[in-house]
Amino acid sequence: MSGTATPVGAATPGRADAAALALIDVACRFAAAGKPAYTAVAGISLAVQPGEFVSVVGPTGCGKSTLLNLAAGLLRPSAGSVQVFGSPLHGINARAGYLLQSDTLMPWRTALQNTVVGLEYRGLPKQQIAAQGREWLARVGLAGFGDRYPHQLSGGMRKRVALAQTLALEPDIILMDEPFSALDVQTRQLMENELLALWQARRKAVLFITHDLDEAIALSDRVIVLSAGPASHAVGEFDIDLARPRDVADIRASARFVDLHARIWSCLRDEVLKSYAQQRAAAHG
Amino acid sequence: MVELRALQWSLLAAMLALWHWVTRNPDVAFFFGEPLVVFRRIWTWFTRGDGSLQIGPGRAGWFTLHLPAEIYPHLIVTLSETVIAFVIGAALGTAAGLWLALAPRTGVVLHPYVKAANSMPRVILAPIFATWFGLGIWSKVALAITLVFFVVFFNVYQGVKEVDPGILASSRVMGASRRQLLHTVYLPSALSWLFSSLHNAVGLAFVGAVVGEYLGSARGIGYLILQAEGTFDVNGVFAGIIVLTVFALLLDGMVSFIERRYMIWRPALGETRRL
Ligand SMILES: Nc1ncnc2c1ncn2[C@@H]1O[C@H](COP(=O)(O)OP(=O)(O)O)[C@@H](O)[C@H]1O
Ligand SMILES: [Mg+2]
Numbered sequence: 001m002s003g004t005a006t007p008v009g010a011a012t013p014g015r016a017d018a019a020a021l022a023l024i025d026v027a028c029r030f031a032a033a034g035k036p037a038y039t040a041v042a043g044i045s046l047a048v049q050p051g052e053f054v055s056v057v058g059p060t061g062c063g064k065s066t067l068l069n070l071a072a073g074l075l076r077p078s079a080g081s082v083q084v085f086g087s088p089l090h091g092i093n094a095r096a097g098y099l100l101q102s103d104t105l106m107p108w109r110t111a112l113q114n115t116v117v118g119l120e121y122r123g124l125p126k127q128q129i130a131a132q133g134r135e136w137l138a139r140v141g142l143a144g145f146g147d148r149y150p151h152q153l154s155g156g157m158r159k160r161v162a163l164a165q166t167l168a169l170e171p172d173i174i175l176m177d178e179p180f181s182a183l184d185v186q187t188r189q190l191m192e193n194e195l196l197a198l199w200q201a202r203r204k205a206v207l208f209i210t211h212d213l214d215e216a217i218a219l220s221d222r223v224i225v226l227s228a229g230p231a232s233h234a235v236g237e238f239d240i241d242l243a244r245p246r247d248v249a250d251i252r253a254s255a256r257f258v259d260l261h262a263r264i265w266s267c268l269r270d271e272v273l274k275s276y277a278q279q280r281a282a283a284h285g
Numbered sequence: 286m287v288e289l290r291a292l293q294w295s296l297l298a299a300m301l302a303l304w305h306w307v308t309r310n311p312d313v314a315f316f317f318g319e320p321l322v323v324f325r326r327i328w329t330w331f332t333r334g335d336g337s338l339q340i341g342p343g344r345a346g347w348f349t350l351h352l353p354a355e356i357y358p359h360l361i362v363t364l365s366e367t368v369i370a371f372v373i374g375a376a377l378g379t380a381a382g383l384w385l386a387l388a389p390r391t392g393v394v395l396h397p398y399v400k401a402a403n404s405m406p407r408v409i410l411a412p413i414f415a416t417w418f419g420l421g422i423w424s425k426v427a428l429a430i431t432l433v434f435f436v437v438f439f440n441v442y443q444g445v446k447e448v449d450p451g452i453l454a455s456s457r458v459m460g461a462s463r464r465q466l467l468h469t470v471y472l473p474s475a476l477s478w479l480f481s482s483l484h485n486a487v488g489l490a491f492v493g494a495v496v497g498e499y500l501g502s503a504r505g506i507g508y509l510i511l512q513a514e515g516t517f518d519v520n521g522v523f524a525g526i527i528v529l530t531v532f533a534l535l536l537d538g539m540v541s542f543i544e545r546r547y548m549i550w551r552p553a554l555g556e557t558r559r560l
Binding site for chain 2: 110
């Protein structure tokens with residue numbers, strides 16, 4: 001990979017047959033002062049193979065973001081372990097790129113400066129940084145917008161910059177937390193297709209979180225359904241055998257999609273209803 | 286916008302006219318001064334007489350400045366005190382704010398002391414500073430620093446504490462070291478809070494300097510006002526107040542100018558945006 005960034009901290013080469021990312025029987029508890037600890041997720045095992053696109057769906061508040069934070073190394077599991085290419089993860093996951101749910105662009109940096117911030121952290125030469133930054137901005141369709149500040153960009157453009165920022169580091173594992181949930185439907189479909197095209201070209205391991213089942217099916221090789229919290233765990237796993245390359249808008253009309261959707265939804269619906277009932281109880285209790 | 290500006294100026298004109306009109310009665314004028322006399326006084330201050338100002342320490346100093354009118358030495362003294370206190374206070378406040386916010390243990394230990402120090406009425410320190418630093422500019426600078434420091438400190442502290450956790454998390458996953466986090470996340474975020482505190486800080490530096498002069502000095506606008514009060518010269522007092530106000534506005538304008546140059550990324554100037 002000449003001319004591109006090499007991941008730092010990738011000293012452990014890992015086994016060739018190992019999953020890119022494996023959560024093994026992980027649990028995560030949050031201690032709250034004066035209250036019993038809250039167990040967000042418990043007994044979750046999942047693996048993402050190199051080049052595989054896996055989505056996780058589940059009701060709001062079930063622990064999807066917690067799962068990604070564990071994979072990124074931002075949280076440590078209370079039980080179980082996280083493995084990256086076969087080696088146990090300590091600290092931050094240096095082989096992962098993380099696109100968070102919230103708007104994480106630095107408002108004091110232009111689009112280009114935001115795109116290259118990770119490359120700066122790696123201490124790459126200035127010219128190389130600028131060249132790669134422009135290349136990535138162009139790849140996400142923002143050539144010519146490099147000098148804009150985040151507040152001068154639309155929500156969709158900001159997400160594109162964040163995507164460029166994450167991908168510019170060429171991570172082997174891409175973690176995405178409901179990246180398109182704040183976008184309008186048209187922008188969202190455009191971004192989904194662009195994401196698929198970018199992924200198709202490089203085939204990294206992707207762990208994608210969403211609460212939108214359509215999105216999960218349209219993008220993924222595999223969809224994992226999480227139960228309602230507390231102690232959320234996987235209640236279903238579905239292989240998505242739709243042909244690639246896909247167009248996320250067209251594919252929704254195919255019979256296979258409709259069939260898969262019906263099967264996964266019957267699994268997900270119970271959890272969503274449970275979660276909804278809990279929220280109502282909490283609101284009234 | 287142009288209409289609003291026009292309205293602003295007419296309001297000023299109306300207030301001056303009202304002032305002029307009510308103070309045609311000499312009994313009222315005794316308490317409120319007369320605008321025409323006040324402005325004539327300001328004019329005299331800036332055009333008549335001469336002033337000299339000795340620069341440097343000790344009785345002889347390094348050299349003596351000769352100035353074209355009597356107000357200049359006073360103005361230079363007050364503005365120097367303000368600017369020196371502003372710069373030192375802002376620098377100390379920024380450093381302390383960063384330090385306490387980034388070293389949580391130290392922060393927890395020291396925070397109550399900082400709060401206690403801030404709730405103390407600073408004016409009572411003026412006589413103490415006078416005995417420590419003498420009646421020259423340094424006792425006023427010290428008083429003004431005690432005012433500036435805390436405003437800047439609390440804003441920078443807040444700025445670091447309120448850094449967007451999402452930006453922090455994403456920077457950490459991108460491999461930022463502690464040092465890189467400081468440079469690319471904490472400092473820029475604190476800087477925008479710092480700028481919003483500087484407007485307050487420059488005003489407080491001015492207040493500290495003038496109050497210090499008022500409580501004991503031989504030079505400065507505060508001293509001029511004190512002199513005028515001593516002789517029941519209400520026009521002199523108002524003239525001093527107006528000169529102070531104009532210069533406070535000028536200093537504030539300078540802060541805005543610097544802010545506009547360095548905060549171009551901010552969506553709407555003058556409005557603090559949570560980062
Ligand atoms: N830092 C934290 N401290 C305490 N509780 C937390 C924390 N982070 C998440 N939680 C709780 O864990 C549960 C799962 O949160 P999250 O992973 O954000 O859900 P999701 O992303 O699926 O909506 C929620 O009930 C939330 O309140
Ligand atoms: Mg979430």
